Amino acid sequence: xxxxxxxxxxxxxxxxxxxxAVTINFVLFRLAPGNAVSNLSRVxxxxxxxxxxxxxxxxxxxxxxxQYVIYLKQLSxxxxxxSYENEQPVxxxxxxxxxxxxxxxxxxxxxxxxxxxxxxxxxxxRRGTKxxxxxxxxxxxxxxxxxxxLGLMLIILFAGIFPTGGMTNEFLLNPPFWTHMKDLASxxxxxxxxxxxxxxxxxxxxxRSAMLETLGEDYILTAxxxxxxxxxxxxxxxxxNAMLPITTLIALSLGYIVAGxxxxxxxxxxxxxxxxxxxxxxxxxxxxxxxxxxVLTLSVIFFNLVADLLYFKLDPRITE
Amino acid sequence: MSKRxxxxxxxxxxxxxxxxxxxxxxxxxSSGTFRLGTANGIDSLNPYVAFNQDAYSAFEYIYPVLxxxxxxxxxxxxxxxxxxxxxxxxxxxxxxxxxxxWSDGKPLTAADAAWTINIDIKYQGGGAANEAGLISHIKSxxxxxxxxxxxxxxxxxxxxxxxxxxxxxxxxxxxIWAQHLGRNGAGLKTFPNNxxxxxxxxxxLVKFQRNNIAIxxxxxxxxxxKPKIEEFGLQxxxxxxxxxxxxxxxxxxxxxxxxxxxxKTLRNGGFVVSDVPGLDQTDFIVNSNPKKKHHRELxxxxxxxxxxxxxxxKKIDSVTFLGAAQPANSIIxxxxxxxxxxxxxxxxxxxxxxxxQILDKLGYKKGPGGIRVAKGQKMSxxxxxxxxxxxxxxxxxxxxxxxxxxxVKLNEKALDSSAAFALMSGPNNTYQGFDLAMWDWTAxxxxxxxxxxxxxxxxxxxxxxxxxxxxxxKMYAQQQVAKTVAQRKQIVWKMQAYLYKQxxxxxxxxxxxxxxxxxxxxxxxxxxxxPFNEINIQSLTQVHQx
Numbered sequence: 001x002x003x004x005x006x007x008x009x010x011x012x013x014x015x016x017x018x019x020x021a022v023t024i025n026f027v028l029f030r031l032a033p034g035n036a037v038s039n040l041s042r043v044x045x046x047x048x049x050x051x052x053x054x055x056x057x058x059x060x061x062x063x064x065x066x067q068y069v070i071y072l073k074q075l076s077x078x079x080x081x082x083s084y085e086n087e088q089p090v091x092x093x094x095x096x097x098x099x100x101x102x103x104x105x106x107x108x109x110x111x112x113x114x115x116x117x118x119x120x121x122x123x124x125x126r127r128g129t130k131x132x133x134x135x136x137x138x139x140x141x142x143x144x145x146x147x148x149x150l151g152l153m154l155i156i157l158f159a160g161i162f163p164t165g166g167m168t169n170e171f172l173l174n175p176p177f178w179t180h181m182k183d184l185a186s187x188x189x190x191x192x193x194x195x196x197x198x199x200x201x202x203x204x205x206x207x208r209s210a211m212l213e214t215l216g217e218d219y220i221l222t223a224x225x226x227x228x229x230x231x232x233x234x235x236x237x238x239x240x241n242a243m244l245p246i247t248t249l250i251a252l253s254l255g256y257i258v259a260g261x262x263x264x265x266x267x268x269x270x271x272x273x274x275x276x277x278x279x280x281x282x283x284x285x286x287x288x289x290x291x292x293x294x295v296l297t298l299s300v301i302f303f304n305l306v307a308d309l310l311y312f313k314l315d316p317r318i319t320e
Numbered sequence: 321m322s323k324r325x326x327x328x329x330x331x332x333x334x335x336x337x338x339x340x341x342x343x344x345x346x347x348x349x350s351s352g353t354f355r356l357g358t359a360n361g362i363d364s365l366n367p368y369v370a371f372n373q374d375a376y377s378a379f380e381y382i383y384p385v386l387x388x389x390x391x392x393x394x395x396x397x398x399x400x401x402x403x404x405x406x407x408x409x410x411x412x413x414x415x416x417x418x419x420x421x422w423s424d425g426k427p428l429t430a431a432d433a434a435w436t437i438n439i440d441i442k443y444q445g446g447g448a449a450n451e452a453g454l455i456s457h458i459k460s461x462x463x464x465x466x467x468x469x470x471x472x473x474x475x476x477x478x479x480x481x482x483x484x485x486x487x488x489x490x491x492x493x494x495x496i497w498a499q500h501l502g503r504n505g506a507g508l509k510t511f512p513n514n515x516x517x518x519x520x521x522x523x524x525l526v527k528f529q530r531n532n533i534a535i536x537x538x539x540x541x542x543x544x545x546k547p548k549i550e551e552f553g554l555q556x557x558x559x560x561x562x563x564x565x566x567x568x569x570x571x572x573x574x575x576x577x578x579x580x581x582x583x584k585t586l587r588n589g590g591f592v593v594s595d596v597p598g599l600d601q602t603d604f605i606v607n608s609n610p611k612k613k614h615h616r617e618l619x620x621x622x623x624x625x626x627x628x629x630x631x632x633x634k635k636i637d638s639v640t641f642l643g644a645a646q647p648a649n650s651i652i653x654x655x656x657x658x659x660x661x662x663x664x665x666x667x668x669x670x671x672x673x674x675x676x677q678i679l680d681k682l683g684y685k686k687g688p689g690g691i692r693v694a695k696g697q698k699m700s701x702x703x704x705x706x707x708x709x710x711x712x713x714x715x716x717x718x719x720x721x722x723x724x725x726x727x728v729k730l731n732e733k734a735l736d737s738s739a740a741f742a743l744m745s746g747p748n749n750t751y752q753g754f755d756l757a758m759w760d761w762t763a764x765x766x767x768x769x770x771x772x773x774x775x776x777x778x779x780x781x782x783x784x785x786x787x788x789x790x791x792x793x794k795m796y797a798q799q800q801v802a803k804t805v806a807q808r809k810q811i812v813w814k815m816q817a818y819l820y821k822q823x824x825x826x827x828x829x830x831x832x833x834x835x836x837x838x839x840x841x842x843x844x845x846x847x848x849x850x851p852f853n854e855i856n857i858q859s860l861t862q863v864h865q866x
Binding site: 032033034051052053054057082085086087088096152155156159160163164165166167169170171265266267268269271275276279281282283284 | 353355357363364366369371445446447449506509510512527529530531532533535553555556557558559561562563565566568569571708735736737738739741742743780781
């Protein structure tokens with residue numbers, strides 16, 4: 001029963017968080033200086049009528065409270081509204097951008113998780129050696145590097161080997177499936193590598209720290225005394241017991257996948273959600289921002305919930 | 321994890337690297353595809369929604385317009401083969417192309433043009449508000465037959481004004497758009513007009529993904545001179561360096577708006593770099609709202625004159641633009657149209673001694689820190705600096721250093737363009753919230769638009785200076801209805817000379833339009849508005865491989 005209570009509490013907390021986030025999303029963007037129609041009404045042939053027409057069309061002539069109620073009503077029907085910028089449904093805009101973003105960011109994140117875990121474990125296991133020094137310093141260096149700078153350096157290094165912009169070679173006419181996949185992979189390589197390199201340092205540091213803690217435990221000493229192989233000790237005893245903080249970090253990282261990577265998508269001209277959000281901020285495209293942040297909120301909350309539930313499995317003491 | 325599995329990781333990684341890397345720089349599609357890189361991009365395929373210049377340039381290639389500019393910027397026949405107007409100048413008759421077709425095979429006639437004009441008039445306060453400026457003064461339009469368009473005006477506009485407006489007016493297919501009017505024309509804005517777009521230009525837009533790509537294929541049923549290439553693509557880059565690298569490695573054939581820092585590299589790399597005077601001008605804005613409450617010394621024309629003399633335009637051109645710009649002096653840049661720029665206006669000299677003398681004469685003495693005091697207030701001002709204009713930070717540093725030498729302190733206030741405009745126009749468009757600002761303007765070929773931005777009617781619209789002057793507004797209205805082009809030109813010059821003295825803007829630099837193209841292609845033509853422009857369709861209809 002305690003387990004069910006734990007799950008219900010977590011789910012309830014998640015629902016309240018979503019509602020609070022929805023409200024904050026609505027208020028926050030409207031607090032920023034600037035006006036949603038000022039940019040859109042500044043097209044060469046526009047007259048003063050356009051500004052008023054846009055305000056009426058977007059419902060911005062109504063009070064903030066009325067706008068909030070309308071937003072909640074729309075949301076309850078699963079309607080995220082219409083983008084101010086291109087006047088298309090936000091759900092369509094987000095779907096297209098997400099489909100573009102997910103493969104690249106997932107690849108980069110998974111790469112970071114695998115590499116970071118490996119180097120973190122290695123650094124902890126080889127504590128005090130040159131291996132730890134090399135692992136730690138390279139992790140810190142990549143962690144500290146500005147993302148856009150690293151991306152540009154990779155472009156310079158790999159120019160001519162990998163494409164420097166876009167998601168696919170759009171000039172290929174009806175390519176066969178494998179040609180398309182190869183093309184997609186070649187375009188994805190540099191942005192995913194940039195993301196992976198900037199993220200893996202964090203994993204290295206967390207995993208190393210968690211591993212060092214467990215490697216100092218008595219049961220590790222016992223395992224050594226029993227003559228178990230070093231790899232068995234690390235894999236079966238140390239790493240498993242160091243999983244709690246690592247799980248939290250992985251869950252958070254996976255949650256943020258839907259946010260895309262603004263800087264990387266900008267440097268590599270990747271038409272993903274990060275760029276869409278950046279443009280929406282500049283244009284004060286409130287429905288797009290609300291929609292994107294709602295998706296991000298739901299994703300983060302979902303993966304946190306998954307992490308919470310995994311804790312329940314990983315560490316039964318939580319329910320006690 | 322077995323040893324074998326671990327060993328496989330680098331092998332798999334190397335395999336992925338090798339298979340994906342091979343051929344990434346190779347050219348795709350057929351040899352008739354021209355690949356153009358842009359930093360601007362098409363934001364919407366709907367003319368009632370679009371904002372970016374690339375969108376309007378795309379419309380120029382897929383929709384008919386009545387007239388275009390020729391290479392000397394004179395009006396040339398396009399969908400309209402000829403035109404004339406009535407004696408009183410209030411009725412214009414255009415004879416349009418016969419046997420023209422839309423890309424879906426339906427006939428394109430003068431009735432489509434009349435329908436588009438009438439719809440824009442009907443819904444100018446709603447769905448068609450984006451185009452309202454283009455149909456101002458028009459009462460109605462009719463098509464007595466398939467090749468005759470008659471446009472009735474409320475007054476007699478200047479001929480250059482009429483043709484200038486129609487040069488930007490895209491004729492839409494009635495049989496497509498009439499289905500999407502929606503309630504009170506609101507549907508005009510929500511119709512996505514997805515690719516393949518039904519149009520009738522030299523190219524059909526067949527593929528479009530926002531923030532990424534637009535592919536245009538040759539329209540074989542086009543009624544004009546056919547393009548020499550089979551298709552061209554406009555690929556959008558959000559990073560200039562990545563775009564330049566893509567050109568260098570044969571992933572593109574040309575790029576527009578080449579950053580000044582890359583010009584030398586590309587020239588040395590064997591690319592043809594074209595550098596022509598452009599239509600974009602950077603400016604230093606002085607809040608000229610006559611009802612301004614704070615720092616009213618900025619309304620004093622002598623103060624503005626002193627500021628103008630403290631601007632080292634040569635240094636701005638050489639340091640900020642690396643030589644790819646010219647000193648600016650008027651609201652109408654020199655490359656705009658034929659003779660609209662007033663050639664009598666001279667660039668204001670950089671003379672700090674004179675600037676100091678002017679301010680001394682006004683009695684604004686230097687106080688603590690060398691900052692002058694005007695009417696009891698320190699001459700220390702925030703300068704609103706929109707972050708989307710790349711040249712502003714470096715230009716500001718130059719201005720700040722020189723203004724300090726005349727006892728004026730400038731503080732940069734960097735904001736994104738939306739926040740900047742909100743601050744400048746202020747609550748209820750009172751223009752009370754700022755003193756100085758920096759921004760840029762991109763002029764059109766016809767001077768009407770640029771001249772309009774400082775009219776009182778543009779408060780809350782295009783005005784970013786708060787300037788409002790009845791005498792100027794009167795001249796603005798006069799130039800629209802001047803009987804002849806020569807008469808209009810005289811008024812346009814007079815207006816420029818007037819603004820030159822009033823100084824709502826201190827003009828800084830007139831940026832060049834720079835493009836780069838591979839040596840394998842010829843016929844790609846750069847203009848003041850770039851190679852992919854709203855002026856005419858010459859560039860991409862004439863480009864071809866060597």
